[in-house]
Amino acid sequence: xxxxxxxxxxxxxxPLLMLxxxxxxxxxxxxxxxxxxxxxxxxxxxxxxxxVDGGGHALQGVTQNDIAFDDAQFNCAQCHRRxxxxxxxxxxxxxxxxxxxxxxxxxxxxxDLFNKLFKExxxxxxxxxxxxxxxxxxxSDESLARAIREGVDPSGRQLxxxxxxxxxxxxDMAALMAYLHQLSIRNDPGVDEQTVYLATVVGPNVGxxxxxxxxxxxxxxxxxxxxxTQGNLDHPNFSPGxxxxxxxxxxxxxxxxWELPADPRQWPTELASRYRRQPVFAFIGGMVNGDWxxxxxxxxxxxxxxxxxxxxxPPAGNTNRYSMYFNQGLILxxxxxxxxxxxxxxxxxxxxxxxxxxxPRSSQPAKTLTQSLHGDKRYLVVDLTFESIEQLRDQWQKxxxxxxxxxxxxxxxxxxxxxxxxxxxxxxxxxxxxxLPSPALEANQTRFPADIAGKLYFSYPYELPTAxxxxxxxxxxWMNTRDLAIENQRLQFNTYYxxxxxxxxxxxxxxxxxRDYLLEYIENEAxxxxxxxxxxxxxxxxxQRFASKGAYIxxxxxxxxxxxxxxxxxxxx
Amino acid sequence: xxxxxxxxxxxxxxxxxxxPARSGGIDQAWTLGAPEPAASASGPSSARKYxxxxxxxxxxxxxxxxxxxxxxxxxxxxxxxxxxxxxFVFVTCSTVCPLLSASLSSAQTELNALxxxxxxxxxxxxxPEQDTPEQLRDxxxxxxxxxxxxxxxxxxxxxxxxxxxxxxxxxxxxxMYHKPLTFMRRSPDAVWRRxxxxxxxxxxxxxxxxxxxxxD
Numbered sequence: 001x002x003x004x005x006x007x008x009x010x011x012x013x014x015p016l017l018m019l020x021x022x023x024x025x026x027x028x029x030x031x032x033x034x035x036x037x038x039x040x041x042x043x044x045x046x047x048x049x050x051x052v053d054g055g056g057h058a059l060q061g062v063t064q065n066d067i068a069f070d071d072a073q074f075n076c077a078q079c080h081r082r083x084x085x086x087x088x089x090x091x092x093x094x095x096x097x098x099x100x101x102x103x104x105x106x107x108x109x110x111x112d113l114f115n116k117l118f119k120e121x122x123x124x125x126x127x128x129x130x131x132x133x134x135x136x137x138x139x140s141d142e143s144l145a146r147a148i149r150e151g152v153d154p155s156g157r158q159l160x161x162x163x164x165x166x167x168x169x170x171x172d173m174a175a176l177m178a179y180l181h182q183l184s185i186r187n188d189p190g191v192d193e194q195t196v197y198l199a200t201v202v203g204p205n206v207g208x209x210x211x212x213x214x215x216x217x218x219x220x221x222x223x224x225x226x227x228x229t230q231g232n233l234d235h236p237n238f239s240p241g242x243x244x245x246x247x248x249x250x251x252x253x254x255x256x257x258w259e260l261p262a263d264p265r266q267w268p269t270e271l272a273s274r275y276r277r278q279p280v281f282a283f284i285g286g287m288v289n290g291d292w293x294x295x296x297x298x299x300x301x302x303x304x305x306x307x308x309x310x311x312x313x314p315p316a317g318n319t320n321r322y323s324m325y326f327n328q329g330l331i332l333x334x335x336x337x338x339x340x341x342x343x344x345x346x347x348x349x350x351x352x353x354x355x356x357x358x359x360p361r362s363s364q365p366a367k368t369l370t371q372s373l374h375g376d377k378r379y380l381v382v383d384l385t386f387e388s389i390e391q392l393r394d395q396w397q398k399x400x401x402x403x404x405x406x407x408x409x410x411x412x413x414x415x416x417x418x419x420x421x422x423x424x425x426x427x428x429x430x431x432x433x434x435x436l437p438s439p440a441l442e443a444n445q446t447r448f449p450a451d452i453a454g455k456l457y458f459s460y461p462y463e464l465p466t467a468x469x470x471x472x473x474x475x476x477x478w479m480n481t482r483d484l485a486i487e488n489q490r491l492q493f494n495t496y497y498x499x500x501x502x503x504x505x506x507x508x509x510x511x512x513x514x515r516d517y518l519l520e521y522i523e524n525e526a527x528x529x530x531x532x533x534x535x536x537x538x539x540x541x542x543x544q545r546f547a548s549k550g551a552y553i554x555x556x557x558x559x560x561x562x563x564x565x566x567x568x569x570x571x572x573x
Numbered sequence: 574x575x576x577x578x579x580x581x582x583x584x585x586x587x588x589x590x591x592x593p594a595r596s597g598g599i600d601q602a603w604t605l606g607a608p609e610p611a612a613s614a615s616g617p618s619s620a621r622k623y624x625x626x627x628x629x630x631x632x633x634x635x636x637x638x639x640x641x642x643x644x645x646x647x648x649x650x651x652x653x654x655x656x657x658x659x660x661f662v663f664v665t666c667s668t669v670c671p672l673l674s675a676s677l678s679s680a681q682t683e684l685n686a687l688x689x690x691x692x693x694x695x696x697x698x699x700x701p702e703q704d705t706p707e708q709l710r711d712x713x714x715x716x717x718x719x720x721x722x723x724x725x726x727x728x729x730x731x732x733x734x735x736x737x738x739x740x741x742x743x744x745x746x747x748x749m750y751h752k753p754l755t756f757m758r759r760s761p762d763a764v765w766r767r768x769x770x771x772x773x774x775x776x777x778x779x780x781x782x783x784x785x786x787x788x789d
Contacts, residue, residue: 544665
């Protein structure tokens with residue numbers, strides 16, 4: 001009886017119910033097995049960038065035909081770089097392995113090879129190899145796995161012995177394939193068909209002279225570069241030096257100044273909100289009166305290159321992939337001072353009074369100095385902290401009278417760098433030597449008291465004023481011809497250096513607007529781009545983030561703070 | 574044109590195209606050889622991918638610094654008895670130096686057996702401002718360096734002098750363009766052998782044997 005009633009219902013709704021049942025089942029099946037069937041891109045990234053497989057082990061394989069390795073540092077990113085666009089080093093060209101390039105037949109884009117063919121100073125063998133490139137069909141997952149394991153490409157050729165042959169299990173290989181399929185297949189944010197967007201971050205309370213000097217230099221540079229770019233865009237058929245090959249890469253620079261609000265706690269939100277409104281491809285230069293760390297962290301989180309901001313306290317110990325700095329600032333100066341003190345021959349014990357306030361620009365280098373003297377039995381380091389100049393005077397007098405050993409005082413003025421000059425006679429009365437960082441030297445336009453000049457030593461992480469750098473003439477001429485007042489030569493020349501690197505970097509990446517690729521170019525070329533004479537040497541390398549690595553210790557000449565002479569060689573701590 | 578003239582014209586045209594191609598002009602663009610023969614196997618029988626040379630290099634009289642921070646006067650250091658293998662590397666190098674050092678690293682055991690522990694390996698940093706003794710220590714650990722493998726850094730001008738002395742300068746003064754060089758010398762009064770290129774483990778050992786005058 002029931003079946004009699006049900007049958008017509010089932011007849012009508014049966015097929016529909018079956019379809020619904022299948023759909024629900026499929027949905028459940030998909031969700032449940034998705035984790036197992038979809039390769040893990042995160043694992044692929046770990047393999048590629050860190051050389052660690054799914055079991056947490058280092059990559060294993062063979063390189064150069066017979067050198068077995070078990071070493072996470074033989075990872076893909078080591079040679080193919082994080083961007084996947086490859087490298088050319090030591091006469092070897094490492095091919096790009098981005099998703100677009102691997103999974104299509106090989107193309108021969110002169111624009112991509114231009115630098116390697118015409119601009120890099122490589123040897124004959126390298127050039128011959130560049131010109132003897134051969135065709136290969138697109139990789140598939142299978143043929144790429146074969147290439148990685150056995151070193152044979154889909155045209156049947158052996159890969160160079162430089163390329164390791166890896167031992168990877170199928171899960172790891174699938175993960176790596178998934179990662180490579182999506183590696184650098186899209187431009188990074190901050191660039192569109194006509195424009196590349198750049199910004200400079202400026203904090204509140206930055207000295208207006210410095211701010212103007214930096215921004216005026218940038219304005220001139222961007223204006224002249226855009227004129228040149230627009231000229232190239234307007235005349236696409238005028239192609240000296242293969243210029244038309246690069247037409248797809250031309251972008252006008254849109255450069256904005258991001259002024260930060262008064263309260264540093266609001267900086268992260270301000271940066272985030274401006275970035276949301278208009279993402280930038282990179283930050284260039286920048287300065288704040290205080291801690292640069294919030295901007296550094298923003299760049300790390302959002303993976304935005306932050307090129308050569310002006311800060312004397314780059315964050316130490318934070319992860320740093322995206323920020324490049326001229327040097328390690330006051331930390332470097334503290335290390336150099338420590339080196340200088342350690343190198344003193346006198347075996348007599350001494351007290352080093354480490355004078356600092358609570359602010360980071362004072363306390364952090366002070367801590368570094370203490371660490372750098374650790375273990376040297378001659379030096380007893382005593383901390384003297386102060387919040388005001390009066391407090392400094394009081395504490396100094398108390399402490400100095402207590403010491404029996406000769407005193408060397410190291411003073412980290414922080415925001416007191418102008419006020420500190422007046423206190424030096426008091427400090428000099430009880431100390432045989434006073435060491436100060438370079439901001440104190442530069443902040444004091446008035447002369448230091450003549451009778452204590454012999455006791456004053458400054459750490460100085462810059463090129464000496466008497467040194468000769470041919471490119472300085474070129475940069476000065478560039479500024480003079482544009483009627484750009486040179487109010488702060490070091491600052492402006494450094495701004496020019498940073499802009500120059502950015503310009504050449506953007507030219508080099510052609511139309512592959514990958515931020516990692518830009519950074520890799522800058523790492524490679526920082527050393528032979530024009531050094532405008534602000535530092536003895538500026539150089540980077542894979543993974544390096546501080547372009548200048550040393551400092552002098554200097555004294556005043558004839559008590560004229562514009563004239564300094566070094567008391568030893570360039571110190572590399 | 575009559576038919577025979579057309580035929581003659583056709584033959585001339587055909588020869589005009591083919592002859593230059595036969596002489597290797599045009600078809601070179603399309604039949605470029607494979608960089609390596611498809612059947613190449615590892616081992617000494619495969620084509621050598623590095624270049625050899627010999628020269629008398631005079632080390633400059635400079636003071637370098639070893640991985641423990643101690644001073645090393647280079648000239649007397651190199652003038653000590655025994656075979657020496659020398660390379661120029663830098664710690665942050667991505668492509669070439671890890672392979673140069675890996676070739677030495679992998680060959681250490683066999684080299685020790687061949688030399689009775691009397692040989693020395695020397696790696697000199699060409700990025701001395703970055704490669705402090707601490708950096709060199711980490712690098713040495715990575716390549717499992719034995720006690721007779723020395724890592725040197727020093728003042729940038731002195732390092733430049735050493736590069737100059739070994740004819741190992743690189744263009745533009747940019748270390749990224751350095752050459753993958755390995756130098757070997759049997760004894761202080763022998764000539765330096767210069768190997769330009771990357772070596773596998775067997776290649777390195779074979780070249781060492783040749784340097785020492787041992788039979789292959």
